[in-house]
Amino acid sequence: MTALPAAFPRDAVLEAAMAAADVARTVVLPFFRRGVRADEKSDASPVTIADRTAERAIRAVLSERLPGFGVMGEEFGLERGESPYRWVVDPVDGTRAFLTGRPTFGTLIALLHDNVPVLGVIDQPVTGERWIGLRGETTRYMSALPGTPATRACADVGHAELSCTAPEILDAPHRPGFDVLAAAVRRTSWGGDCYAYGLLALGQIDIIAECTMKIWDWAALVPVVEGAGGRMTDWSGQPLRADGDGTVLAVGDGALLPRVTGLLSRGIAIK
Known part of the structure; x- marks a missing residue:
């Protein structure tokens, strides 16, 4: 680190x-x-x-x-x-x-x-x-609730749990990429906001992909996810920036990152 x-x-x-x-x-x-x-x-x-x-x-x-x-x-x-x-x-x-x-x-x-x-x-x-x-x-x-702050090993997209807060936060240019990723994972769940990132840090979720995010939506999440063993970038795999495109990607297992960014970009390319 x-x-x-x-x-x-x-x-x-x-x-x-x-x-x-x-x-x-x-x-x-x-x-x-x-x-x-x-x-x-x-x-x-x-x-x-x-x-x-x-x-x-x-x-x-x-x-x-x-x-x-x-x-x-x-x-x-x-x-x-x-x-x-x-x-x-x-x-x-x-x-x-x-x-x-x-x-x-x-x-x-x-x-x-x-x-x-x-x-x-x-x-x-x-x-x-x-x-x-x-x-x-x-x-x-x-917390008094059970949980250990450590992301889980999941290098295979096909075994991954994907999460997103709501369909409406996926803007039109990026929705096709999300759909390609969603078709490749085991399951997609909706809802969660920042709580989903906490669950990813506890090894309950493997991938979160979202759009239209402002710096106050993601800045606190980065140290939490990365300190638990995960990675956070934009959808192209680059570091998050206040002046970025608003896409946010979190993965619990860093081995997922190139495969997930590839699927997201493929969907954008074929829209």
Whole structure:
């Protein structure tokens, strides 16, 4: 694994991330299955009082503990963008799941150094599960539920479990590629948002392929998946970037990567 930056304030960063995830749980849980109203944003995605209140609380904790770090959130944009360290926050990843009472949403907290994710937290407030990924270290899984943070061996696409949040996130240019991949795997399941990536890190899922993803959707996932033994790239196998094409691919077994990217590109080529 790649090492952390020199003089990285590891303990302070972890403590800040844990405190932010704790306060997000406190804010989000009282709204769960309470019939909260959703507003529609400019991209037609829903947002609720839980999203906005949780992001404000997360920002307050992170800014108090590490005031020199930048913060970017889905709901309230970027502060202190000149810092080489930048928190990236999605207070409720999976707002549709949250609105319909399904505990597959999560709070995502990432830390980037020079635009590369070095820390990621996936927190599921309802089930009490938390995944913590830190570059160069093995992913940790904090939960009373069973699970070991280690991806499973699965080098054969034909034996793989594929997951995607919803068909509608597959944009038209990339849908043919997904269909080719789906025809090659053992099974395809829908739903999950960030929770699916936590399950991949526990060895329950082998492949996740999604589109239209923003940096706050994927930044926290990278250290978690890679710290459990997996790989995350775009659909062409290149590192994820904030200015990328929005495709995200996660595989539990790195041996799957060339075969999966080949199938995805073949579908795009023949569309």
